[in-house]
Amino acid sequence: MKIAVVGAGYVGLVSAACFAELGHEVVAIENDLEKLAQLHSGCVPIHENLLSELFLRHAGIRLTFTSDISDGIRNAEAVFITVGTPPAPNGDADLSFVEAVAREIACDLQSRKVVVEKSTVPVRTCEAVRRTMLLAGADRRLFSVASNPEFLREGTAVSDFLYPDRIVVGVDDEYSRSVLAAVYSPLTNGSYYRRDDAIPGYSAGAPRILFTSVKSAELIKHASNAFLAMKISFINTVAAVSEAVGADIRQVCEGVGADSRIGNRFLNPGIGYGGSCFPKDVLAFRSIATQLGCDAELLTATMNVNQRQRDRFVEKVRHAVWNLRGKRLAVLGLAFKGGTDDTRESPAIEIVRRLVKEGAQIVAYDPAAVERAKRELTDIEIEYSDDPYEACRGADALLVLTEWQLFSELDLRRLAQLLRCPMLIDGRNLFDPSEVKEAGLHYHSIGRRESEAPLPESEELVPWHQ
Ligand code: UDX
Secondary structure (H helix, E strand, C coil), X not given: CEEEEECCCHHHHHHHHHHHHCCCEEEEECCCHHHHHHHHCCCCCCCCCCHHHHHHHHECCCEEEECCHHHHHCCCCEEEECCCCCECCCCCECCHHHHHHHHHHHHCCCXXXXXXXXXXXXXXXXXHHHHHHHHCCCCHHHEEEEECCCCCCCCCHHHHHHCCCEEEEECCCHHHHHHXXXXXXXXXXXXXXXXXXXCCCCCCCCCEEEXXXXXXXXXXXXXXXXXXXXXXXXXXXXXXXXXXXXXXXXXXXXXXXXXXCCCCCCCCCCCCCCCCCHHHHHHHHHHHHHHCCCCCHHHHHHHHHHHHHHHHHHHHHHHHHCCCCCCEEEEECCCCCCCCCCCCCCHXXXXXXXXXXXXXXXXXECCCCHHHHHHHCCCCCCEECCCHHHHHCCCCEEEECCCCHHHHCCCHHHHHHHCCCCEEEECCCCCCHXXXXXXXXXXXXXXXXXXXXXXXXXXXXXXXXX
């Protein structure tokens, strides 16, 4: 099938490459000429596992790029809209890019197409897209509008696309249903998984495609992300209680998550959720719910708990090192989660900024996100290190802010020797408290009592101010 994808951002690029992987002929349309030049030269402009592999396989063959929307959509049967929907100052999603694309498609409509909204948008956006296209003069017989929300997580987006839990397709007419069923048929009929060259992944069988009305599909996206964000805020609330009474949140999570009605995924406490989706989606969902006159208190609480979690972590650091002014703190992790270079709405970035404003000196390491962090943290001065151990040399404490797998594999004894003060403050619960203690480090984590390594004999104690 011939497919056009408008907007080669994160979702657009992954979707376009994966559609090509499924055997479709894909044109990705991007109006940022610098990005387009990168794409033409075969460069993948984002850090995403397996995406380079898909580019090697398909770029220039089944996956091509253009800045010309009219050219790009000419032969397409399905046109996916994957442009950005950033938050507007009032919390609504800013849909001006979606509107602009809808108008352009309307002006270039020469053959029948299904226009599929894939960006995360509030319920009723497809209705507005359809109206915009009609007002722009599109022939109603030549298009229908569908919704196909994505559930891609950064870092595992390609596998999430090819091995989804479910595929949600919102359609209000038979034609759209048949086109979108054909788009995803290599996954739903299992033929993709039987290919020798299939990207490996875990699948418990071919995924289910769920056809719903357009409005229901739009709501599924916001409801899913808001639920996951709420689950994280919930467990962060429990973690605070657990810490206060001296329980162990890992055991609590195991017990709670073992109930199959709850499940143990997205039940890890930490420094709060970040990224380009959860914060924005919860805000936008609350905004649309409020506009519709519906109660959105649960969403407000989810956001407040998330903010409070960052505050609590800064308090924890203050409690551990006493005065922040003049303290040298090693920070491991700047990305909003492990496996990505993305620092958008990263709790780590906010925490670093606040610690610096309180007088701490930061030396930070992240395996992928340093360049992006530098662009974001222009208002403060911090040092960057290209080695996690070096970052710790002579520091008054080590802070772990992102759940990179490689951090959990660090040699704790070596860290203890490099740090000036053997203090580990773990915002992601990456370590086992008894192992940290054995390595000679004091340990502060989330939802567990702090654990003290034996203090050196009094004459060996290093005063804080030295
Ligand atoms: C999310 C959704 O998972 C995905 O379905 C949607 O399409 C886009 O938004 P993503 O933003 O890539 O994906 O990250 P995700 O893995 O969901 O993590 C979001 C945030 O929650 C991160 O900051 C992460 O560290 C945090 N998190 C996640 C927790 O604090 N605890 C958890 O148990 C899980």
